[in-house]
Amino acid sequence: MDMIRNDARKRPDAATLATLTQALKDLLGARVSTAQAVCEQHANTLTWVENQAPDIVVFAESTEEVSQVVKLCAQHDVPVIPFGTGTSFEGHTNAPYGGVSIDTSRMNAVIAVHAEDLDCVVQPGITRKALNEYLRDMGLFFPIDPGADASLGGMVGTRASGTNAVRYGTMKDNVLALTVVMPNGDIVKTSRRAKKSSAGYDLTRLMVGSEGTLGIITEITLKLHGIPEAISGGICPFPSIAAACEAVIITIQSGIPVARIELIDEMQVRAINLYSKTTLEERPQLFLEFHGSEESVKEQAARFGEIAEEFGGGPFAWTTQAEERTRLWQARHDAYWAAMALRPGAKGISTDVCVPISRLAECVEATQHDIAEAGLMAPIVGHVGDGNFHVLPLVDMENAEEIAKAKRFVERLVERALEMEGTCTGEHGVGQMKMKYLESEHGAEALAVMRAIKHALDPQNIMNPGKIVSW
Incomplete structure (x- = not known):
């Protein structure tokens, strides 16, 4: 697929990377890697999006370490890309301009559970399954279930949804507060544990769904629910x-x-x-x-x-x-x-849209017609209680004609969803691959507001550059 590149940023040169690598090793020791295999594992691996590896991978273990790493990257003007479990589909973890991937998988602790308030505080590397195993004996659970055993930090970053969303909402409805390392390395707490607040701008919602482009999430306060009778x-x-x-x-x-x-x-x-x-x-x-x-x-x-x-x-x-x-x-x-096993050797293009529920049947039927007309193998699944469904075209990457058909199919899918007053992505997020649809969905004026926020908070453009909005 065509990558959206950002001409305002260039890859760091070898001398800069060598200096930064040594500074990171002085800070984190063996928890810094420049091995090609490790770097490639921290870029896109699940879909046909080109793998664009970072130059360096660091394994952070605390908010303070993330802050120190970001300060070093800002000092050397090197991009920073957060990484959880790598289950995203739209190229979120790619490093189109190189840089440092901050792997938060070791930041996987449950910091506190306030059972009487139905909330908990966790680090971003814990996965939803691990959290629910921890909570089970307390009679509590966290309901957002995107299917993959994703990290909670990644789920916040992409504003994830899932199978339970029709009753329990999405991540934006279930995050009370965040601790975020900003592009200059400052540590910001976006809110408190109160269930509601009218105090100032809603920084929590600003960060939920920002895909690492405004800061790196290092602590999350989540709403919990009692396990049903x-x-x-x-x-x-x-x-x-x-x-x-x-x-x-x-x-x-x-x-x-x-x-x-x-x-x-x-x-x-x-x-x-x-x-x-x-x-x-x-x-x-x-x-x-x-x-x-x-x-x-x-x-x-x-x-x-x-x-x-x-x-x-x-x-x-x-x-x-x-x-x-x-x-x-x-x-x-x-x-x-299961779908990938239908066509061994093919690449899956997992994509999703969401439409008002009254248009769901029409949209899915038209999508099936497009699949048949294009001659594609493309199973459909959907969290249809809220109008969201996913399509997975299985594509032979050696067949240029088939690739072209798949591209046209995805574009038509998004166009139809937008025509029906829906969205180009219900839960996968924007990443690299859906940037081109944002102006059609939101309008140039709204996109300008998003870009102004990015410029204000990240003037160096080091936070996951080349994602959501172009510089």
């Missing part, structure tokens, strides 16, 4: 994508408090059956989950079954057995790898 979940086949989407729309409009509602198209069902050894019917399927009391989850499941029947769906097979639900959702979470 009862959970029911199940699967429901439908005769068509349109029927499944219409059932979703009516379910949401009826006020049924569904926790998760996921769409899987026929091709993705086939992939899941092969990869996870399931025996689902090769028809569009909805995966659902309901949270509440024993009686309420039964009532919600029964009501959904009635709605599904109205659209030719069913039978809706559901259960409250934890083992069966876990097996079902593990198959859903493995959907990416």
Whole structure:
């Protein structure tokens, strides 16, 4: 894919890098690496976006260390790119101008849990699964589940969403406060633990979704929830994508408090059956989950079954057995790898859009038509309770014609979403690959405001340059 480059920045020269590397080693010792393999692992690896490796990787262990590293980079005018687990799809971790990748995976502690206030303070390197394992015995959980076992810092940086968003919201709804290392190395706390505040600019929301372009997140205060008394979940086949989407729309409009509602198209069902050894019917399927009391989850499941029947769906097979639900959702979470196995050797172009839920059925159907017309292999999954769905074209990177078709398909997908008053990305973020759509989505004036913020906070343009907005 074409990279968006920033002419206002050049790669640091060899002498600068040598001086900076020595200064970093004096600070962190063996936790500094310039090995090519390590650097390449800290750039894009999951999709067809070109791998643009940093020059240096450092493994930080505290806010103070991150601050010192950033100060050194600012002193030498060298880019800084934050890194969590590397699960992002849009080139967020790439270093188009070289620089230093700050790996926060060792900053993975739970600093505090305030069970009575339903919040916790964590370091950015902890993953969502590790956090929920830590919280389980307290009867608490953190609900945002993007599918991948991403780091919480990366989830904040990309304003992640996921399977539970229809009930619990996205990262922007679940972050109370942050500690951020700014481009000059200053350490800023964006807010306090209070559930609401009217004191000053909302710096927390400014940093959520900023993708490392304004600062590096080193501590996160998160909202927590009590583990539900009862959970029911199940699967429901439908005769068509349109029927499944219409059932979703009516379910949401009826006020049924569904926790998760996921769409899987026929091709993705086939992939899941092969990869996870399931025996689902090769028809569009909805995966659902309901949270509440024993009686309420039964009532919600029964009501959904009635709605599904109205659209030719069913039978809706559901259960409250934890083992069966876990097996079902593990198959859903493995959907990416299952899809990749459909075409070994191909590259996956994971992309997503989000539209108003009333336009969902129309958008997904039109997308399926585009896939067939282009002759692509491209499974669809979606967090459709909030109008968000993902497409994964599997592309032979040796076939120029196929690459061109895939590019046109992605562009048409985004154009359609914007025509429907949707967004170019519901949860993947902008990174490098979706920068070109921001003006169409937000307008030149809004983009100028974003650029002014970037210039004001990062005048050297060292924080993850070449992402979100051009300099």
